[in-house]
Amino acid sequence: PAAGGSITFPDDYPNSVKHFLLIGSLGCVVGAVVALYFNLNRPKASVVHSLLFLIGAIGAMGYYAMWTGLGAVYKTTDATPRVIFWARYLTQLVTQPMLLIVLSFVAKFDTPTMVSIVAENVLLVMAGYLGSTTIAPVKYLWWMTSVFFTVLVSYQLLPTAKEQHAVYKNAVYATIVCLAIFNFLWLMGSEGSASLGLSQEVGLYVIVDVIFKSGLGLYLLFNYDAVCDGEDQEVSSQQYV
Numbered sequence: 001p002a003a004g005g006s007i008t009f010p011d012d013y014p015n016s017v018k019h020f021l022l023i024g025s026l027g028c029v030v031g032a033v034v035a036l037y038f039n040l041n042r043p044k045a046s047v048v049h050s051l052l053f054l055i056g057a058i059g060a061m062g063y064y065a066m067w068t069g070l071g072a073v074y075k076t077t078d079a080t081p082r083v084i085f086w087a088r089y090l091t092q093l094v095t096q097p098m099l100l101i102v103l104s105f106v107a108k109f110d111t112p113t114m115v116s117i118v119a120e121n122v123l124l125v126m127a128g129y130l131g132s133t134t135i136a137p138v139k140y141l142w143w144m145t146s147v148f149f150t151v152l153v154s155y156q157l158l159p160t161a162k163e164q165h166a167v168y169k170n171a172v173y174a175t176i177v178c179l180a181i182f183n184f185l186w187l188m189g190s191e192g193s194a195s196l197g198l199s200q201e202v203g204l205y206v207i208v209d210v211i212f213k214s215g216l217g218l219y220l221l222f223n224y225d226a227v228c229d230g231e232d233q234e235v236s237s238q239q240y241v
Contacts, residue, residue, distance in 0.1 A: 013083050016199040018067055024206040025063035031214030032056025038221050048224060051102050052217040055095045059213045062091030063206075075190075078135050082190040083198055088205075089129035092182075095213060096121050100153075102220065103175065106168055106227055107160050117156050124149035124179075132191040143186060150179050167223040171216055178212040 032053050039049035065071035071087020097118045104114040124146045131142030154176045161169040185208070186192055189201035196204070220227070 013072075013198050013202075017083075017202045020199070020202045020206045021063050021067040024210055025060045025067060027206075027210035027214050028056045028059035028063060030056070031210075031217045032060060034218060035221055038224075046224070048102050048105050049221065051098045052221060055098050055102075055213050055217060058091055058095050059209070062087045075132075078194075080194060082194055084132050084190055085202075086129070086132070089125055089132070092125045092128075093122060096125060096179075099175070099212070099216070102217075103157070103160075103168070103171060106171075106220065106224075107164055109160065113156060113160070117153055120149045120152045120156075124153065128182075128186055128191070131186070139191065143183070143192065146186070147183050150183055153179065165223075165227045167219070167227045171220060174212070174216050174219075178208055178216075181208045 033056075035049055035053035035056060039045055039053060042049065062071060065087045066085050071090070072083055072085045075082050075084045100118050100121055101114065103109075104117070109117075127142045127146035127149065131139040131146065134142065157172050157176060161172040182205070185196070185201060185205050188195045189205070190198060
């Protein structure tokens with residue numbers, strides 16, 4: 001984690017931040033519970049449903065860690081002391097590739113495309129984390145690296161939306177928009193220029209992240225059979241063998 005001390009309440013961040021983090025955890029719990037319910041009530045368990053459950057569960061655990069102060073550090077090496085949520089990057093590192101794998105199953109990506117998009121997403125998250133541990137101007141180079149990989153992921157995702165179901169197209173557009181907003185919030189938040197107050201940054205991030213993890217997940221769950229034409233996920237997975 002970034003250099004600094006332990007987080008204590010309420011000195012290092014106000015109750016509004018704690019409330020947003022708790023809302024984020026509960027929002028992810030909702031997504032996880034619904035995905036689990038849908039999966040358990042299917043004739044056969046689905047890889048997509050299982051992944052969406054894990055995304056919600058991991059997101060809820062990450063927000064709970066941040067809410068308790070476990071997933072955050074007080075960075076004192078920057079121009080001004082600021083709170084850095086390292087648990088945010090840990091959850092992103094696991095859940096974002098999972099969501100991209102979900103999209104790859106729905107759209108039946110070929111293996112090279114899936115591996116490339118997932119690997120680039122891992123690199124964009126890692127670059128964001130490394131930037132959060134350093135100071136200017138180095139941290140902005142890491143941010144630009146993260147933006148570069150975000151563009152690569154978007155560039156490869158957009159062509160897959162052609163001639164696909166409208167639900168999948170909307171999911172791709174939402175994914176690209178959310179990734180772009182995450183980069184913007186990094187730049188304006190504690191990791192970057194700190195132009196946004198901590199409550200503003202956390203509130204905006206939670207809204208976008210819950211939409212990304214739970215909102216997009218529920219959207220795909222409710223429309224899964226229509227998008228996949230009732231095909232069992234086991235059939236779709238054969239192309240990765």
